[in-house]
Amino acid sequence: MTRIxxxxxxxxxxxxxxxxxxxxxxxxxLDGVDLDVREGTVMGVxxxxxxxxxxxxxxxxxxxxxxxxxxxxxxxDVVRQPRRLRRVIGLTGQYASVDEKLPGWENLYLIGRLLDxxxxxxxxxxxxxxxxxxxxxxxxxxxSTYSGGMRRRLDLAASMIGRPAVLFLxxxxxxxxxxxxxxxxxxxxxxxxxxxxxxxTTQYMEEAEQLASELTVVDRGKxxxxxxxxxxxxxxxxxxxxxxxxxxxxxxxxxxMLDELGxxxxxxTTVDAETGTLLVPILSDEQxxxxxxxxxxxxxxxxxxxxxxxxxxxxxxxxxxHRASAPQDxxxxxxxxxxxx
Amino acid sequence: xxxxxxxxxxxxxxxPIPLRAHLxxxxxxxxxxxxxxxxxxxxxxxxxxxxxxFTLLFVYVFGGSIGQSLGGGQEQYxxxxxxxxxxxxxxxxxQGVGTGFNQDFNSGVMDRFRSLPxxxxxxxxxxxxxxxxxxxxxxxxxxxxxxxxxxxxxxxAGMLASVGLSALFGSALMWVFLxxxxxxxxxQSVQAMGFLVLMPLxxxxxxxxxxxxxxxxxxxxxxxxxxxxxxDTARGLMEGGPVAHDLWVTVIWSVGLTAVxxxxxxxxxRTKS
Numbered sequence: 001m002t003r004i005x006x007x008x009x010x011x012x013x014x015x016x017x018x019x020x021x022x023x024x025x026x027x028x029x030l031d032g033v034d035l036d037v038r039e040g041t042v043m044g045v046x047x048x049x050x051x052x053x054x055x056x057x058x059x060x061x062x063x064x065x066x067x068x069x070x071x072x073x074x075x076x077d078v079v080r081q082p083r084r085l086r087r088v089i090g091l092t093g094q095y096a097s098v099d100e101k102l103p104g105w106e107n108l109y110l111i112g113r114l115l116d117x118x119x120x121x122x123x124x125x126x127x128x129x130x131x132x133x134x135x136x137x138x139x140x141x142x143x144s145t146y147s148g149g150m151r152r153r154l155d156l157a158a159s160m161i162g163r164p165a166v167l168f169l170x171x172x173x174x175x176x177x178x179x180x181x182x183x184x185x186x187x188x189x190x191x192x193x194x195x196x197x198x199x200x201t202t203q204y205m206e207e208a209e210q211l212a213s214e215l216t217v218v219d220r221g222k223x224x225x226x227x228x229x230x231x232x233x234x235x236x237x238x239x240x241x242x243x244x245x246x247x248x249x250x251x252x253x254x255x256x257m258l259d260e261l262g263x264x265x266x267x268x269t270t271v272d273a274e275t276g277t278l279l280v281p282i283l284s285d286e287q288x289x290x291x292x293x294x295x296x297x298x299x300x301x302x303x304x305x306x307x308x309x310x311x312x313x314x315x316x317x318x319x320x321x322h323r324a325s326a327p328q329d330x331x332x333x334x335x336x337x338x339x340x341x
Numbered sequence: 342x343x344x345x346x347x348x349x350x351x352x353x354x355x356x357p358i359p360l361r362a363h364l365x366x367x368x369x370x371x372x373x374x375x376x377x378x379x380x381x382x383x384x385x386x387x388x389x390x391x392x393x394x395f396t397l398l399f400v401y402v403f404g405g406s407i408g409q410s411l412g413g414g415q416e417q418y419x420x421x422x423x424x425x426x427x428x429x430x431x432x433x434x435x436q437g438v439g440t441g442f443n444q445d446f447n448s449g450v451m452d453r454f455r456s457l458p459x460x461x462x463x464x465x466x467x468x469x470x471x472x473x474x475x476x477x478x479x480x481x482x483x484x485x486x487x488x489x490x491x492x493x494x495x496x497x498a499g500m501l502a503s504v505g506l507s508a509l510f511g512s513a514l515m516w517v518f519l520x521x522x523x524x525x526x527x528x529q530s531v532q533a534m535g536f537l538v539l540m541p542l543x544x545x546x547x548x549x550x551x552x553x554x555x556x557x558x559x560x561x562x563x564x565x566x567x568x569x570x571x572x573d574t575a576r577g578l579m580e581g582g583p584v585a586h587d588l589w590v591t592v593i594w595s596v597g598l599t600a601v602x603x604x605x606x607x608x609x610x611r612t613k614s
Contacts, residue, residue, distance in 0.1 A: 061456045065612075083355040086458040097449035101380045102373060113369035114457045116362060142380055158453065 005072050007038050013072075014039045014166050014197035015060065020069035022055050022221075029055040031221035032069070037166075037214075042198040044212030044229070046205065046315070052221040053201035054094065057170045060199065061091045074165045087115070090159030090167040090196075094174055098154050100144040104135050107143060108157060115162040129157040133187065149180035156187055167191065169200045173207060185210050205309045209233070217319060225319045236318045238310040241280040241291055246301045248276045257294055263287050281314060358460045366459040370467030378471075388475045391433055392483035395426055399549060400490050407550050416491055423487045424575040425548035427480060427503050431511015432543070432568070434476040436535040438468060438515045439522030443531045446523070446613075462607045469515050473508055480504055499578035506578075506591060510571050513595040516602035523609045548572040567594040 005016040015037035022030040030052045037043040047053050058064045060073055062082040071078040076085035091097075098107050105126050112122030130136045133153040138146060143154060152172065159167060172188065173181040188211055192198055202208050208215050209229055216226040225232060245251060251271050255278055258269055263280065270279045282288055288307070295302055310318070378384055399422050400415065408418035445451055454464055484492075484500075494500060518535060525531045545559065546552075546568035552560055563569050570590035577584035 063452055063455055081353070081355050083358070083458045084353075086456055089456065091453065091456045093449050093452055097453040099373065099450045100448065101377050106373070106376055110369055110373050111453070111457070114366055114454070114459050116365070116458075 004070065005075060007036055012039055012075075013037055014041075014074055015043070015199055016070075016072045017056075017060070018070045020056070020059065020071055021067045022052075022059060022064070023067055028221045030059070030066070030069075033218070033221070033223055035216055035223070035226075037197060037199055039197055040195055041214060042192055042200060042212045044208035044215045045199065045201045045218060046203070046208050046215055047201075047218040048203060048316075050220075051218045053218060054170055055221075056218075057091075057168045057199070057201060061089055061168050062086055087162065088165045090162065090164035092152075092155045092159045092167070092169050092172055094171045098143050098151060098158055101142055103140045103142055104130060104146070104154050104157075105139040107154060108161060111158050111161045117161075125161055129160060133157045147180075148176055149183050152176065152180070152184050153187060156184070156191070160191065164196060166197045166199065169198060171201055171203065174203070181207075205315055209309060217315065219316065219320065232315075233309075236310050236315050237283050238281050238314050238318060239283075239288075240308045240310060240314070241282050241288060242304075242306045242308055243278045243280060243291070243295065243302055244276060244304045245278070246303050248273075250298075250300050251276065251278055254278055254295065254298065254300060257298060258291065261290065261294055263290055263294070281310070363460050363463060366463040367466045367470070370454075370463055371470050374467055374471040375474075378475075385475070385478070387437065388434070388479040389482050392426065392430070392479050393486050395429075396423070396483060396486045396490060399426070403549070410554065411551065419487070419490055419492050420580060421551075421576070422549060423483075423492045424503060424579045425572040426483060426487075427500075427579075428507050428510075428568075428571045428575040429543065429548055430480050430483060430504075431473075431476050431507040431509070432514055432539065434472050434479065435511045435514035435518050436532070436539060438472045439518030439520075439525075439531040439535060440528045442468060442519055442522035443525060443528045447527075461611045465516075465519055465603075465606055465610060468519065469512055472515060473512060476508060476511055477504070480507070494579075495581070496579055499580075503575035503578045506571065506574060506588075509595045510567075510591060513598035513602070516599055516606050520602055520606040520609055523606065523613055542566060542568050546572060567591060570594070 003012075004018065005013040007013040013036045015035060017033055017035035020030050020033040020035075021028070033052070033056060035043070035045075035056075045053050045056065055064070059066050059078060060071055062078055062085055065079055073085050074088045076082075076088070078085060098104075099110070102110070108126035108129055109122050112125050113119070117125060127136075127139075130139050133156060135150060135154060135157065138150060143151060146154065156172075169188065173184050176184065185207070188198065188200075192211075198211070200208075200211055212229055214227065215229050215232050217224050217232070225235070227235070243254070245254060251273070255269050255271055258278075258280060263269075263282065269281070272279055280291055282291065292305070295305075400419055404415040404418040404422070407421070408414040408416070411417045411421060451464075455461065484494075488494070518531070521531050521534055525534065543549075545563055546566045547563060548568060552563045552569065555563060567590060570587040571594075574584050574587040574591050576582065577587065
């Protein structure tokens with residue numbers, strides 16, 4: 001018998017979503033979403049605020065029910081078998097969902113008991129995970145005294161108590177500084193090494209590239225592209241070149257010169273006065289070489305040239321022809337949750 | 342859309358949670374709520390201050406004059422009001438339960454609980470269990486203050502029965518406030534709502550003063566006010582006198598409120614998005 005969670009690419013899907021719909025009044029938070037996440041892989045769901053990412057995660061983790069469509073996680077239907085499903089998932093929300101008044105250890109012990117571990121096992125598991133997430137020192141302090149990164153690590157530890165088959169990470173690094181973000185990324189990579197399937201939502205192409213092997217791009221409740229990260233990067237095609245002349249006065253003339261040469265990627269060249277750099281979207285190595293040539297021809301001294309991944313905006317421009325929908329217009333009801341949860 | 346479905350083996354619907362697991366989950370959550378109190382001892386202030394302030398206020402401010410109308414003095418009023426205050430204790434703890442619960446929702450930790458394979462009622466049961474513990478503590482404080490201002494405990498068994506009845510009625514009201522805590526947007530409005538509902542009910546009853554001197558229209562309200570029945574039962578149990586009718590009224594109200602509001606609270610909690 002064909003199963004809905006047979007993966008088109010072979011093997012079984014850890015997450016299968018078909019025609020998922022969730023409306024909040026007039027707002028279509030999800031408007032017919034299809035998704036397949038192969039077992040043991042990391043799927044990145046990329047999209048702007050209000051694209052429906054959080055609604056998707058909340059349906060898959062049984063916090064809300066869909067209006068239409070079907071979703072199966074680790075073989076369990078989100079609507080018909082929510083309790084079985086909850087036993088095999090881990091959830092880390094956008095904002096650390098730990099009990100701030102409780103010490104780190106008590107947070108983990110509580111989850112262990114709620115997952116039906118014996119007292120002894122719950123204790124051992126709490127100790128083990130605190131150790132693994134480098135929180136042993138802080139085990140007895142209330143989580144409210146933790147730094148942002150520590151809280152996020154405790155949150156990750158809490159999602160790992162039940163050794164989940166599928167882990168949902170809803171914007172795991174939103175609001176973290178770059179160093180802490182790297183810490184969280186390392187932890188997530190280690191978890192993936194353990195064989196857990198991860199569905200990760202993010203607003204950053206960079207985060208998706210760091211963690212995910214496959215990517216689904218969503219906008220206004222619809223999937224607008226999906227595929228392997230490399231494949232999508234190739235489709236987007238763009239990179240951004242960040243050029244920093246030693247003399248900031250050279251920024252504008254250089255921008256004008258590149259325009260004349262017709263070196264344009266997906267978006268126009270922009271001057272970032274604050275950092276004294278020129279952002280040049282490019283499509284190919286030839287263009288990179290041409291930019292370097294132009295800089296040389298003009299005799300400008302530059303202190304650095306770096307290549308960066310395309311921004312979410314550029315990804316959207318290339319895939320849809322329009323910019324990522326701004327959070328201000330068309331804020332769906334679930335956007336409140338994306339902010340407040 | 343794919344027409345494939347799950348194989349029947351994997352499609353077994355959820356089975357109910359065994360009672361023992363329910364108890365284990367509720368116990369773990371009770372521990373959590375008790376740890377909150379340890380972390381934040383100030384949260385016990387209301388349980389201490391409320392009985393102290395109310396007893397002193399009513400006995401010393403109103404005690405003399407109401408006592409006179411009872412045919413005695415302040416001593417007479419102490420014997421009148423203490424059973425009433427005791428009956429109120431469950432109710433006053435109930436007010437706070439919705440507020441605390443509402444704050445829980447804004448912290449994201451509820452999402453974690455709701456994504457775990459536990460009966461969602463456990464979260465509510467644990468909350469009520471801990472509030473009842475707080476209520477027992479507040480009642481103990483009340484009795485100490487009451488004895489200090491001259492209350493004469495005539496019937497220990499009757500007093501314990503009153504405490505039980507107050508807890509029963511209080512837990513019934515807790516379901517109402519838990520529902521408010523789940524459906525209302527913020528903690529302040531839950532608190533304001535509780536105040537608006539309970540204040541007229543408490544003062545428009547026989548808790549603080551006999552209703553005989555109230556105007557007729559008010560009496561018809563106080564006579565049907567379940568809080569009057571509750572206070573009169575406690576008074577009967579602790580001071581002697583008929584209790585049967587008022588006891589029935591109180592029990593029926595408590596059981597009725599619980600039967601209606603507990604499922605509503607659990608349902609609202611379960612389906613909250």
